[in-house]
Amino acid sequence: xxxxxxxxxxxxxxxxxxxxxxxxxxxxxxxxxxxxxxxxxxxxxxxxxxxxxxxxxxxxxxxxxxxxxxxxxxxxxxxxxxxxxxxxxxxxxxxxxxxxxxxxxxxxxxxxxxxxxxxxxxxxxxxxxxxxxxxxxxxxxxxxxxxxxxxxxxxxxxxxxxxxxxxxxxxxxxxxxxxxxxxxxxxxxxxxxxxxxxxxxxxxxxxxxxxxxxxxxxxxxxxxxxxxxxxxxxxxxxxxxxxxxxxxxxxxxxxxxxxxxxxxxxxxxxxxxxxxxxxxxxxxxxxxxxxxxxxxxxxxxxxxxxxxxxxxxxxxxxxxxxx
Numbered sequence: 001x002x003x004x005x006x007x008x009x010x011x012x013x014x015x016x017x018x019x020x021x022x023x024x025x026x027x028x029x030x031x032x033x034x035x036x037x038x039x040x041x042x043x044x045x046x047x048x049x050x051x052x053x054x055x056x057x058x059x060x061x062x063x064x065x066x067x068x069x070x071x072x073x074x075x076x077x078x079x080x081x082x083x084x085x086x087x088x089x090x091x092x093x094x095x096x097x098x099x100x101x102x103x104x105x106x107x108x109x110x111x112x113x114x115x116x117x118x119x120x121x122x123x124x125x126x127x128x129x130x131x132x133x134x135x136x137x138x139x140x141x142x143x144x145x146x147x148x149x150x151x152x153x154x155x156x157x158x159x160x161x162x163x164x165x166x167x168x169x170x171x172x173x174x175x176x177x178x179x180x181x182x183x184x185x186x187x188x189x190x191x192x193x194x195x196x197x198x199x200x201x202x203x204x205x206x207x208x209x210x211x212x213x214x215x216x217x218x219x220x221x222x223x224x225x226x227x228x229x230x231x232x233x234x235x236x237x238x239x240x241x242x243x244x245x246x247x248x249x250x251x252x253x254x255x256x257x258x259x260x261x262x263x264x265x266x267x268x269x270x271x272x273x274x275x276x277x278x279x280x281x282x283x284x285x286x287x288x289x290x291x292x293x294x295x296x297x298x299x300x301x302x303x304x305x306x307x308x309x310x311x312x313x314x315x316x317x318x319x320x321x322x323x
Contacts, residue, residue, distance in 0.1 A: 134253030144159025
């Protein structure tokens with residue numbers, strides 16, 4: 001990770017599950033400064049008690065506030081954009097709030113990065129952005145499109161933008177693992193549908209994939225890691241094997257299975273050993289990927305129910321115990 005030597009890195013949403021793990025990891029490298037940008041002063045205070053490295057700076061701000069981003073990005077080399085409204089029910093009930101944070105916020109990040117001369121920006125996306133059926137997924141799809149297209153109008157600036165898309169993160173705040181653990185003692189776990197599957201990635205894997213993508217990006221790519229799938233029923237068995245499974249029905253905006261690469265996206269996607277790259281359909285798209293990667297067969301799609309790699313109940317139990 002020589003590219004990070006003596007560089008200033010800023011992470012939006014820096015007090016969230018990803019942000020905290022990312023900051024801890026990035027401090028292992030010889031960075032000059034790490035800026036935690038978020039809007040919650042209490043979470044910043046609590047994080048400052050835990051993370052005492054003198055290279056950390058805490059910056060109160062909201063991605064909706066472009067002027068604040070201009071100030072925060074002064075002297076910044078790399079930006080990882082992790083701030084978002086991501087709870088599906090909250091986005092469904094407060095739709096325009098999600099639009100303001102996830103779409104307007106993305107555009108503010110782009111404009112501030114270009115004008116402040118940031119070298120590279122990588123935005124975190126979600127499997128829900130592929131063929132979205134809920135507002136959260138739709139806003140993240142729009143955000144992805146904004147970050148990819150931003151490479152078209154940087155002009156003579158060296159700023160480049162890319163996206164990382166991955167699935168559910170084991171044990172992240174607000175995810176199903178802490179919820180199941182909390183109610184396991186009741187002897188009953190609610191499952192929306194016994195057929196439901198999800199992509200699964202650990203927080204450490206997600207952070208490392210973002211750092212690797214930040215290094216290899218050339219601009220306009222959507223990076224998708226190869227990760228295993230799991231059945232939600234198996235997760236329940238891993239957490240509370242004796243608990244009764246209660247089928248409660250799929251919630252509004254929820255999919256039975258998740259998609260990370262649609263069949264249409266697969267036509268301009270290349271495969272590597274551990275990840276895929278969705279190449280932008282623009283004249284300036286980086287040709288190196290097409291030359292180095294493998295084309296996907298016609299009809300390919302990357303979905304959680306057709307995945308070739310699956311986590312067993314025992315493997316899920318080990319992951320859950322490690323959280």
